[in-house]
Amino acid sequence: MRDYKLATGVVDGAEQPLLLLDGAVYTLGEVLGAHAPASLLDVFRDWARFDGLIAQATPAGPGRDPATVEYRTPIAMPPKVICVGTNYRDHLAEMKVTTLPVFPYSFMRPYTSLAAHGEAIHLPQLPKMVDWEAELGIVIGTSVGPGSGVDPADAIAGYTVINDVSARDWIQSRPHVGIDWVMQKAWDRFQPTGPWITPARCVADPQNLAIELRVNDVTKQKSNTSSMIFGAIDIVRHLSSIMTLEPGDLIATGTPAGVGFGRTPPESIRPGDRITVTIEGLGQLENTFV
Incomplete structure (x- = not known):
């Protein structure tokens, strides 16, 4: 399983979950398709499944420079x-x-x-x-x-x-x-x-x-x-x-x-x-x- 990191940021004017893979940033939608979760909180609510899916996914395209992303708090409203x-x-x-x-x-x-x-x-x-x-x-x-x-x-x-x-x-x-x-x-x-x-x-x-x-x-x-x-x-x-x-x-x-x-x-x-x-x-x- 590949190593990666998760974040939340603004891409194309929308706040969405992000993936850092091999030094490039992708949206989870670009990696998991139409069924990608809408937030990182949703990812962690089904963590075992999404960790496996993300680690085995192959993103399309070159990705983005992490320095160009406008970040948000990773989980905006954690339960605690x-x-x-x-x-x-x-x-x-x-x-x-x-x-x-x-x-x-x-x-x-x-x-x-x-x-x-x-x-x-x-x-x-x-x-x-x-x-x-x-x-x-x-x-x-x-x-x-x-x-x-x-x-x-x-x-x-x-x-x-x-x-x-x-x-x-x-x-x-x-x-x-x-x-x-x-x-x-x-x-x-x-x-x-x-x-x-x-x-x-x-x-x-x-x-x-x-x-x-x-x-x-x-x-x-x-x-x-x-x-x-x-x-x-x-x-x-x-x-x-x-x-x-x-x-x-x-x-x-x-x-x-x-x-x-x-x-x-x-x-x-x-x-x-x-x-x-x-x-x-x-x-x-x-x-x-x-």
Whole structure:
């Protein structure tokens, strides 16, 4: 079966699922014909069948240059967006967290927080300490939940690139009840994602991928997913013991050290900043903040 990547973008004026094959971009319609699904969510809802069909298909024509495509968020309205925090030991240290978590520490985010590769992200007026976080993303392809009997590893359809943007203002002034995750994480367009989703079978080891974030070409984060406290499968196992994970669900897995808030003096995203997240084998996500 051939390796490929999936995205969503605008071709001929229409938003549609895209395929990256041998360095060229095709629409799924050009590869699968009239019966191609209308969205990537539809692809992941029948993942086993479509993965086989796409991997064996032979596209007609030369395809497109990936640099010429206007991308959209890969899955516009996933059933759930779940984020895991404090999942790299070095990031815990820079955030002055002294106790290792005994399970993946997670929260949920609205899909309105998603943004596309290449999209200009408008900084909201209220928070003044907006930060970056490079993260590996998981895409679910098979429902898995309490008592389902599904192996968590089999539920993972693919991996993607995420920038988990955070408003840090409410960490310093948090009340005793804890951090207001909505005020920190739920702002519109605060989770750029993509542009590509790489099938899990095309990723030899998700726990051995170089991950890097640059701000205006200056490296701020440089690590490897081998430094995660809880790996991708452990995260899916934990979350699926609580709730049913569904096809198309998106999970962010935490960030390594190098965030702006942990620096001396602290740094934050400013208008005009261009932030690039690269994960080995998965691609590059870039956004300018305005």
